[in-house]
Amino acid sequence: xxxxxxxxxxxxxxxxxxxxxxxxxxxxxxxxxxxxxxxxxxxxxxxxxxxxxxxxxxxxxxxxxxxxxxxxxxxxxxxxxxxxxxxxxxxxxxxxxxxxxxxxxxxxxxxxxxxxxxxxxxxxxxxxxxxxxxxxxxxxxxxxxxxxxxxxxxxxxx
Amino acid sequence: xxxxxxxxxxxxxxxxxxxxxxxxxxxxxxxxxxxxxxxxxxxxxxxxxxxxxxxxxxxxxxxxxxxxxxxxxxxxxxxxxxxxxxxxxxxxxxxxxxxxxxxxxxxxxxxxxxxxxxxxxxxxxxxxxxxxxxxxxxxxxxxxxxxxxxxxxxxxxxxxxxxxxxxxxxxxxxxxxxxxxxxxxxxxxxxxxxxxxxxxxxxxxxxxxxxxxxxxxxxxxxxxxxxxxxxxxxxxxxxxxxxxxxxxxxxxxxxxxxxxxxxxxxxxxxxxxxxxxxxxxxxxxxxxxxxxxxxxxxxxxxxxxxxxxxxxxxxxxxxxxxxxxxxxxxxxxxxxxxxxxxxxxxxxxxxxxxxxxxxxxxxxxxxxxxxxxxxxxxxxxxxxxxxxxxxxxxxxxxxxxxxxxxxxxxxxxxxxxxxxxxxxxxxxxxxxxxxxxxxxxxxxxxxxxxx
Numbered sequence: 001x002x003x004x005x006x007x008x009x010x011x012x013x014x015x016x017x018x019x020x021x022x023x024x025x026x027x028x029x030x031x032x033x034x035x036x037x038x039x040x041x042x043x044x045x046x047x048x049x050x051x052x053x054x055x056x057x058x059x060x061x062x063x064x065x066x067x068x069x070x071x072x073x074x075x076x077x078x079x080x081x082x083x084x085x086x087x088x089x090x091x092x093x094x095x096x097x098x099x100x101x102x103x104x105x106x107x108x109x110x111x112x113x114x115x116x117x118x119x120x121x122x123x124x125x126x127x128x129x130x131x132x133x134x135x136x137x138x139x140x141x142x143x144x145x146x147x148x149x150x151x152x153x154x155x156x157x158x
Numbered sequence: 159x160x161x162x163x164x165x166x167x168x169x170x171x172x173x174x175x176x177x178x179x180x181x182x183x184x185x186x187x188x189x190x191x192x193x194x195x196x197x198x199x200x201x202x203x204x205x206x207x208x209x210x211x212x213x214x215x216x217x218x219x220x221x222x223x224x225x226x227x228x229x230x231x232x233x234x235x236x237x238x239x240x241x242x243x244x245x246x247x248x249x250x251x252x253x254x255x256x257x258x259x260x261x262x263x264x265x266x267x268x269x270x271x272x273x274x275x276x277x278x279x280x281x282x283x284x285x286x287x288x289x290x291x292x293x294x295x296x297x298x299x300x301x302x303x304x305x306x307x308x309x310x311x312x313x314x315x316x317x318x319x320x321x322x323x324x325x326x327x328x329x330x331x332x333x334x335x336x337x338x339x340x341x342x343x344x345x346x347x348x349x350x351x352x353x354x355x356x357x358x359x360x361x362x363x364x365x366x367x368x369x370x371x372x373x374x375x376x377x378x379x380x381x382x383x384x385x386x387x388x389x390x391x392x393x394x395x396x397x398x399x400x401x402x403x404x405x406x407x408x409x410x411x412x413x414x415x416x417x418x419x420x421x422x423x424x425x426x427x428x429x430x431x432x433x434x435x436x437x438x439x440x441x442x443x444x445x446x447x448x449x450x451x452x453x454x455x456x457x458x459x460x461x462x463x464x465x466x467x468x469x470x471x472x473x474x475x476x477x478x479x480x481x482x483x484x485x486x487x488x489x490x491x492x493x494x495x496x497x498x499x500x501x502x503x504x505x506x507x508x509x510x511x512x513x514x515x516x517x518x519x520x521x522x523x524x525x526x527x528x529x530x531x532x533x534x535x536x537x538x539x540x541x542x543x544x545x546x547x548x549x550x551x552x553x554x555x556x557x558x559x560x561x562x563x564x565x566x567x568x569x570x571x572x573x574x575x576x577x578x579x580x581x582x583x584x585x586x587x588x589x590x591x592x593x594x595x596x597x598x599x600x601x602x603x604x605x606x607x608x609x
Contacts, residue, residue: 144392145312
């Protein structure tokens with residue numbers, strides 16, 4: 001039985017690929033919108049569409065790549081933490097965010113790396129916390145309701 | 159040294175003629191700079207000399223010293239003055255922080271505050287602040303860990319509909335098993351007999367499916383596993399209690415009498431708070447020849463039919479044992495006892511001669527069976543006869559409901575209707591409902607017309 005109890009995502013080693021792809025898609029689409037508009041804005045009238053295209057062709061994949069690196073590293077550390085701790089917790093994600101931030105800023109020296117790691121950890125903690133809050137907020141619609149009486153037949157035992 | 163400087167300086171100011179006399183020497187202007195050997199005041203006097211010479215050459219005295227270089231070099235970027243909006247934002251941030259800090263530890267409002275003050279009369283404001291901040295933090299954390307509602311199930315239904323006993327059953331590895339592979343993704347297998355289990359025990363128990371999966375995945379599985387709602391109540395992860403990193407199913411929040419609740423689960427963490435109400439099941443990992451679930455049915459059915467006062471007593475009796483096997487043995491022992499008793503009674507009856515003392519007037523040919531066994535047979539026959547028809551009707555209802563829903567989606571809802579009538583036009587809704595019911599009514603009429 002695959003260890004992951006979360007049936008909405010693939011189990012652990014395979015989810016890294018999913019997350020890489022999903023992050024790239026997010027970055028590329030978001031970057032496409034952002035750089036497209038920026039390119040259109042910075043182009044002369046009549047050349048806005050080509051300008052937008054040029055800008056987004058140049059920059060959106062780069063942003064997608066940056067997002068993919070972040071997401072892929074995060075997912076790798078997440079799976080690593082799950083494997084080491086053998087538990088499914090929000091703490092895995094927070095630690096994974098911490099390490100991702102640290103690794104991605106490692107070139108700047110220990111002080112910068114720790115700052116970036118702290119930011120990554122806090123960011124993930126906020127996301128996890130909000131996730132839990134929203135799950136509980138939307139869970140109210142799953143509350144078991146009393147079935148309407150004429151609809152159910154009285155069971156045979158009565 | 160200064161004299162040397164003066165000499166060098168005056169030499170430099172010599173007219174060109176003397177320069178022509180010794181050109182190489184004159185061309186080499188050896189100014190003595192502060193960097194080769196002079197100190198402090200001599201630097202200053204050298205600077206003054208330099209300033210004088212510069213003033214003579216350019217015609218005006220420089221008023222400003224040269225700007226500092228390196229780290230102290232002033233930036234060429236002009237600093238715009240900070241706008242008042244920035245100060246306003248900082249002020250807002252400050253006020254928010256102070257307000258938050260106050261709210262974290264402030265005295266409880268209204269009656270709570272009065273009670274709190276009574277409990278801790280001689281407490282300084284600071285100590286009280288810390289205590290109340292801690293209490294609020296723990297309350298918030300508990301709120302996240304507790305089951306989402308205090309009463310997870312609605313109140314019991316009125317008399318003929320409510321079953322006296324409640325069976326809480328788990329989903330993962332008890333009724334289903336999920337696997338993942340690269341080609342098919344997540345797939346879910348039903349345990350052999352799971353649907354029969356739910357349909358049959360629906361006659362005796364109020365079945366609740368309590369799972370630690372989240373609602374979005376579990377609801378879709380349950381729609382396929384239990385489409386006719388034999389388990390009308392479904393509880394998901396938000397109804398569990400989170401203790402020490404584990405999801406625990408707290409039965410005390412079920413709004414049911416705990417002496418009539420049985421929980422069947424393959425994960426011991428789930429019933430950690432009420433182990434006396436539990437039947438431990440072995441996790442099912444997809445074996446198609448498994449019979450444990452269906453083997454539980456006689457035990458559970460007998461429990462309900464014999465109307466035990468407290469289910470925990472028979473559960474304790476069978477704890478740790480293989481229930482299908484042990485219960486069959488127990489039943490055999492019971493029947494054996496009853497048979498022996500009956501045989502003794504028969505012998506003693508034959509001994510007495512008076513016919514008028516023979517109760518019932520008939521001699522029983524066969525040993526008596528326990529009451530619950532007769533009832534079980536009745537139930538099984540009833541189930542066999544009616545189950546198919548019931549399921550077909552339920553399937554019809556389900557189909558009609560789905561048709562209605564899909565028609566509702568494709569129906570045009572005008573904004574005017576929403577504003578004035580609070581939703582789709584009720585007449586149109588009724589027409590739709592009638593339309594979906596009409597074919598079903600036409601069918602039996604056609605069936606009647608045929609013969």
